[in-house]
Amino acid sequence: MSAVAIGLDVGGHGINGVVVDPAGAVLDRAYVPLHGVSERRIEAVEEHIAGLVGRLWGTAAGPLPVGAGIPGFHDQTTGLLRQSPNFPGWEDVPVAARLSKLLGRPVVTENDANVALLGEVWVGAAAGLTDVAMLTLGTGVGSGFLVGGRLLTGARGAGAEGGHIPLHPGGRVCGCGRRGCLEAYVSGPGLTRTAREEFDRDPAGLRPERPEDVFDADQASRPWAQRAIARFVQDLAGGLVPLVHLFSPAAIVIGGGVAGAFSRFAGLVEEELVRRAIPACLEGALPLRPAALGADAGAVGAAWLALSADRRTAPPSRLAGV
Numbered sequence: 001m002s003a004v005a006i007g008l009d010v011g012g013h014g015i016n017g018v019v020v021d022p023a024g025a026v027l028d029r030a031y032v033p034l035h036g037v038s039e040r041r042i043e044a045v046e047e048h049i050a051g052l053v054g055r056l057w058g059t060a061a062g063p064l065p066v067g068a069g070i071p072g073f074h075d076q077t078t079g080l081l082r083q084s085p086n087f088p089g090w091e092d093v094p095v096a097a098r099l100s101k102l103l104g105r106p107v108v109t110e111n112d113a114n115v116a117l118l119g120e121v122w123v124g125a126a127a128g129l130t131d132v133a134m135l136t137l138g139t140g141v142g143s144g145f146l147v148g149g150r151l152l153t154g155a156r157g158a159g160a161e162g163g164h165i166p167l168h169p170g171g172r173v174c175g176c177g178r179r180g181c182l183e184a185y186v187s188g189p190g191l192t193r194t195a196r197e198e199f200d201r202d203p204a205g206l207r208p209e210r211p212e213d214v215f216d217a218d219q220a221s222r223p224w225a226q227r228a229i230a231r232f233v234q235d236l237a238g239g240l241v242p243l244v245h246l247f248s249p250a251a252i253v254i255g256g257g258v259a260g261a262f263s264r265f266a267g268l269v270e271e272e273l274v275r276r277a278i279p280a281c282l283e284g285a286l287p288l289r290p291a292a293l294g295a296d297a298g299a300v301g302a303a304w305l306a307l308s309a310d311r312r313t314a315p316p317s318r319l320a321g322v
């Protein structure tokens with residue numbers, strides 16, 4: 001198959017780029033790390049994008065359309081990236097227009113969690129479905145929703161922020177500045193913090209530094225780790241219940257670094273959902289699905305956007321017609 005589009009996933013730590021064929025298969029990839037705050041300035045990021053796209057174009061017969069997933073609120077009406085949590089100072093930036101000028105061809109941009117969802121719907125865990133919820137449990141909690149085949153973006157591109165569902169009123173301070181958001185509990189740092197609270201009550205073994213340490217300690221039957229995971233399960237289910245009741249998705253996809261331990265918590269979260277959600281709303285959403293594309297989901301979904309005439313419509317399943 002020939003190369004048809006380039007997709008970029010621009011994150012706070014680096015830029016992942018892929019070249020895809022018409023079926024969404026990755027033909028080539030490249031990655032550029034971003035070191036420190038100075039490399040997150042828009043001029044520095046643009047320079048890296050130009051270099052990375054140049055490398056990927058080298059593998060294609062001609063210039064390809066480009067899509068980019070970038071954290072933040074993308075107002076598709078004005079073409080402005082209104083604000084980005086990972087790139088301070090990028091406020092009301094016409095990022096798509098700037099990249100189009102830089103690369104000499106149309107570039108489309110969208111929120112990183114939204115393009116990750118599109119990647120999973122195109123060729124991943126939710127291929128071919130039209131009603132999908134995805135949570136990415138990483139440094140923060142990203143979320144994307146496909147509703148009746150349309151990407152949920154909100155009036156000015158600031159919707160679909162499931163990570164900031166209020167979970168514990170007056171609770172932990174969240175990255176968004178508010179208190180008690182889902183993200184503050186079920187992101188990687190959130191889980192680690194929960195585990196440290198439990199560890200400090202009853203220390204045994206090494207104090208957890210990362211989510212993996214919590215799952216390892218659970219494997220070793222450390223009571224603090226078991227309590228931490230029980231709280232994590234309650235918190236994740238507590239965040240998913242309102243999403244199930246609002247959207248009644250046909251699939252709930254869980255991605256991000258914490259999903260590396262998916263098999264260790266998914267069954268427990270499902271049990272909790274069955275206990276807490278209205279059965280009719282939950283019908284079809286279980287079992288939970290682990291994300292299938294890993295770190296490529298955002299870049300692959302961004303490539304889909306570059307190919308799509310109507311950018312908010314769901315990709316067709318690669319299985320369609322089979």
Ligand SMILES: [Zn+2]
Pocket residue numbers: 163164174175176177178181182183
């Ligand atoms: Zn928040």
